[in-house]
Amino acid sequence: xxxxxxxxxxxxxxxxxxxxxxxxxxxxxxxxxxxxxxxxxxxxxxxxxxxxxxxxxxxxxxxxxxxxxxxxxxxxxxxxxxxxxxxxxxxxxxxxxxxxxxxxxxxxxxxxxxxxxxxxxxxxxxxxxxxxxxxxxxxxxxxxxxxxxxxxxxxxxxxxxxxxxxxxxxxxxxxxxxxxxxxxxxxxxxxxxxxxxxxxxxxxxxxxxxxxxxxxxxxxxxxxxxxxxxxxxxxxxxxxxxxxxxxxxxxxxxxxxxxxxxxxxxxxxxxxxxxxxxxxxxxxxxxxxxxxxxxxxxxxxxxxxxxxxxxxxxxxxxxxxxxxxxxxxxxxxxxxxxxxxxxxxxxxxxxxxxxxxxxxxxxxxxxxxxxxxxxxxxxxxxxxxxxxxxxxxxxxxxxxxxxxxxxxxxxxxxxxxxxxxxxxxxxxxxxxxxxxxxxxxxxxxxxxxxxxxxxxxxxxxxxxxxxxxxxxxxxx
Amino acid sequence: xxxxxxxxxxxxxxxxxxxxxxxxxxxxxxxxxxxxxxxxxxxxxxxxxxxxxxxxxxxxxxxxxxxxxxxxxxxxxxxxxxxxxxxxxxxxxxxxxxxxxxxxxxxxxxxxxxxxxxxxxxxxxxxxxxxxxxxxxxxxxxxxxxxxxxxxxxxxxxxxxxxxxxxxxxxxxxxxxxxxxxxxxxxxxxxxxxxxxxxxxxxxxxxxxxxxxxxxxxxxxxxxxxxxxxxxxxxxxxxxxxxxxxxxxxxxxxxxxxxxxxxxxxxxxxxxxxxxxxxxxxxxxxxxxxxxxxxxxxxxxxxxxxxxxxxxxxxxxxxxxxxxxxxxxxxxxxxxxxxxxxxxxxxxxxxxxxxxxxxx
Numbered sequence: 001x002x003x004x005x006x007x008x009x010x011x012x013x014x015x016x017x018x019x020x021x022x023x024x025x026x027x028x029x030x031x032x033x034x035x036x037x038x039x040x041x042x043x044x045x046x047x048x049x050x051x052x053x054x055x056x057x058x059x060x061x062x063x064x065x066x067x068x069x070x071x072x073x074x075x076x077x078x079x080x081x082x083x084x085x086x087x088x089x090x091x092x093x094x095x096x097x098x099x100x101x102x103x104x105x106x107x108x109x110x111x112x113x114x115x116x117x118x119x120x121x122x123x124x125x126x127x128x129x130x131x132x133x134x135x136x137x138x139x140x141x142x143x144x145x146x147x148x149x150x151x152x153x154x155x156x157x158x159x160x161x162x163x164x165x166x167x168x169x170x171x172x173x174x175x176x177x178x179x180x181x182x183x184x185x186x187x188x189x190x191x192x193x194x195x196x197x198x199x200x201x202x203x204x205x206x207x208x209x210x211x212x213x214x215x216x217x218x219x220x221x222x223x224x225x226x227x228x229x230x231x232x233x234x235x236x237x238x239x240x241x242x243x244x245x246x247x248x249x250x251x252x253x254x255x256x257x258x259x260x261x262x263x264x265x266x267x268x269x270x271x272x273x274x275x276x277x278x279x280x281x282x283x284x285x286x287x288x289x290x291x292x293x294x295x296x297x298x299x300x301x302x303x304x305x306x307x308x309x310x311x312x313x314x315x316x317x318x319x320x321x322x323x324x325x326x327x328x329x330x331x332x333x334x335x336x337x338x339x340x341x342x343x344x345x346x347x348x349x350x351x352x353x354x355x356x357x358x359x360x361x362x363x364x365x366x367x368x369x370x371x372x373x374x375x376x377x378x379x380x381x382x383x384x385x386x387x388x389x390x391x392x393x394x395x396x397x398x399x400x401x402x403x404x405x406x407x408x409x410x411x412x413x414x415x416x417x418x419x420x421x422x423x424x425x426x427x428x429x430x431x432x433x434x435x436x437x438x439x440x441x442x443x444x445x446x447x448x449x450x451x452x453x454x455x456x457x458x459x460x461x462x463x464x465x466x467x468x469x470x471x472x473x474x475x476x
Numbered sequence: 477x478x479x480x481x482x483x484x485x486x487x488x489x490x491x492x493x494x495x496x497x498x499x500x501x502x503x504x505x506x507x508x509x510x511x512x513x514x515x516x517x518x519x520x521x522x523x524x525x526x527x528x529x530x531x532x533x534x535x536x537x538x539x540x541x542x543x544x545x546x547x548x549x550x551x552x553x554x555x556x557x558x559x560x561x562x563x564x565x566x567x568x569x570x571x572x573x574x575x576x577x578x579x580x581x582x583x584x585x586x587x588x589x590x591x592x593x594x595x596x597x598x599x600x601x602x603x604x605x606x607x608x609x610x611x612x613x614x615x616x617x618x619x620x621x622x623x624x625x626x627x628x629x630x631x632x633x634x635x636x637x638x639x640x641x642x643x644x645x646x647x648x649x650x651x652x653x654x655x656x657x658x659x660x661x662x663x664x665x666x667x668x669x670x671x672x673x674x675x676x677x678x679x680x681x682x683x684x685x686x687x688x689x690x691x692x693x694x695x696x697x698x699x700x701x702x703x704x705x706x707x708x709x710x711x712x713x714x715x716x717x718x719x720x721x722x723x724x725x726x727x728x729x730x731x732x733x734x735x736x737x738x739x740x741x742x743x744x745x746x747x748x749x750x751x752x753x754x755x756x757x758x759x760x761x762x763x764x765x766x767x768x769x770x771x772x773x774x775x776x777x778x779x780x781x782x783x784x785x786x787x788x789x790x791x792x793x794x795x796x797x798x799x800x801x802x803x804x805x806x807x808x809x810x811x812x813x814x815x816x817x818x819x820x821x822x823x824x825x826x827x828x829x830x831x832x833x834x835x836x
Binding site for chain 1: 487488490491494495497498501502504505508509512602603634637666667668669695698788790791794823826827830831834835
């Protein structure tokens with residue numbers, strides 16, 4: 001019995017050390033990039049107008065039962081400083097007054113709806129334009145889910161680039177301008193760009209805009225601020241640099257419209273449609289388009305309200321994990337294969353090991369501790385020492401993420417950073433164990449064919465059709 | 477979970493090292509926080525020192541006095557202040573009028589600041605090299621060209637990009653051979669950045685784009701089309717060349733680029749190749765051609781445009797309708813286009829008309 005536990009412990013130790021080494025390497029890479037970014041961005045960073053013209057942009061925001069927020073959100077999107085913008089709000093068959101509120105606030109006029117739409121979706125009832133602000137279009141359609149609504153928006157969009165966001169997301173006024181800069185500098189290779197997502201819990205919001213970033217006084221909100229800083233700003237910068245970014249968040253991503261249409265739009269069969277689209281871009285295009293890039297723009301910021309309770313967090317994380325497993329299965333063909341570049345050789349193994357399998361390892365670790373306690377085999381000195389190591393190593397990652405935030409972005413006050421540091425110390429005690437448990441539960445559910453939310457388990461192959469045409473470069 | 481594996485001594489060592497790393501990271505964070513305040517103060521100090529000097533120049537336009545005053549101010553600054561001053565100078569150059577810029581440039585050359593910039597391009601720190609390139613570009617002294625050409629071989633892409641842009645800002649034909657080579661070989665900097673620099677040089681860059689049209693690389697061909705449109709004012713043959721490309725090119729993306737580039741030039745009579753492109757088998761070409769036709773004041777194109785309002789492709793039909801509306805606002809083509817609009821009842825025309833009415 002003891003030798004079995006010992007073998008498992010050695011395995012877990014190896015896993016733990018590998019995780020720390022890889023994550024610290026990513027953080028170091030991000031830190032290096034952020035140093036350049038902060039020093040060089042103002043004078044030598046990308047310049048708007050590098051294309052010789054500014055590409056037209058369509059922002060697509062699906063909305064389902066968003067009557068309380070939708071008018072303010074639409075006004076927030078229209079407040080963007082990007083000049084060539086159209087905003088498309090897709091009312092995905094809401095049962096509430098979403099459409100009526102928009103009609104009332106923006107004086108909508110119907111547009112003729114004929115001509116074949118680029119993507120198949122649930123029936124689209126009508127498309128409207130606003131008399132108050134003609135940049136606003138509203139699509140009224142039957143309910144078909146988030147992906148379906150986005151696809152409807154893409155179909156009526158006329159911009160060269162499409163920004164995908166959520167109706168309840170708050171984009172900073174310069175977010176779109178900043179997010180398209182990688183397309184301007186690398187028009188012949190940049191296929192998609194992800195923006196930085198920040199947690200709005202605890203921030204002061206006035207008129208749909210975050211005017212004073214802050215940190216929630218509640219542990220769930222504050223810890224998620226830290227988690228997002230680690231996930232988005234500390235590691236995605238590195239993944240982007242390696243060209244191995246496997247996820248562009250659905251809350252704020254920019255894609256070439258012709259590419260989305262050629263790829264058949266967002267998948268309706270997975271809970272992680274944002275990650276699926278990003279992986280599909282790598283999977284289908286990287287082998288034939290060697291210098292194709294999926295990039296991250298950390299200074300293009302979108303604020304989002306994270307779940308404020310453990311219940312809400314559980315639902316979100318179970319859904320995310322189910323989506324992750326769906327997508328890894330669908331795009332398993334990329335695993336370890338050099339022709340997909342870093343996406344196949346580094347990012348996929350990282351996702352499998354440290355995202356998909358990590359909850360299993362974590363829960364097994366906790367189970368061993370409990371078993372040893374029950375069998376009275378515990379050496380308390382070791383237990384405390386190892387617990388401290390786990391705690392402090394996690395804290396190294398969190399503190400480095402906060403350092404990157406402070407060097408690169410300086411959004412938070414010193415007091416907020418100190419509070420985040422403090423939450424980082426206790427995170428392993430109360431936040432990570434339930435997270436591991438929910439993700440393990442999602443794994444078990446996936447294995448037995450049960451899934452949260454709607455729909456059936458996707459077959460995966462169905463959406464892996466080759467794009468009909470190689471999309472044209474944006475080069476000007 | 478690991479309590480069966482490692483000896484206690486090793487465990488304590490790991491613990492201690494981890495704690496030291498955390499303290500170090502926190503210390504760096506705190507020092508950066510303090511440094512950011514110091515940078516703000518530094519910026520303010522430089523501004524306070526330099527702004528009165530430049531204000532006096534803008535009032536009096538006394539170049540000799542500016543040169544005289546600038547030199548000691550710059551010489552007093554240490555390595556931390558000069559980059560801040562460089563940014564300020566670059567901003568001021570951009571804000572100045574053409575004649576003021578000329579005088580500013582001479583004053584900056586006389587006061588030795590251009591020389592300092594030249595030295596800055598060889599600094600160890602890449603962001604300082606890039607900043608120096610940027611400043612030299614904004615100052616626009618032709619004698620900086622050889623220094624910037626050296627930076628085209630810098631190991632950091634950001635510095636190379638800054639050098640390419642600076643060469644474009646200076647606009648000297650001396651940079652054309654190196655930039656042409658960079659453009660055609662697609663190295664040194666992204667195609668668009670080099671293309672932009674060549675365009676800013678103007679007519680002297682035409683051979684680069686003419687050669688680019690013949691390139692085997694379709695991205696260079698696409699970029700060359702837009703390059704030609706960008707220098708059409710100083711290169712008389714640009715429209716003719718683009719029309720030729722549109723008529724003879726086999727790659728649909730290049731044809732679409734040629735059509736799009738023709739649209740950017742616009743003018744009176746539309747080239748026949750552009751009208752023919754409205755029936756091109758490739759959607760991208762039809763779309764680009766129809767959008768382009770809206771930029772020409774040519775009444776004879778109405779028939780082709782109206783036919784395209786019934787195109788199977790939704791975007792093509794919409795672009796045709798928008799082109800017709802655009803023609804209706806042009807002096808020569810207006811009456812013909814209005815008549816066609818009045819007699820058309822396609823959904824695309826109705827759509828474009830509604831958008832135009834609401835937008836008006």
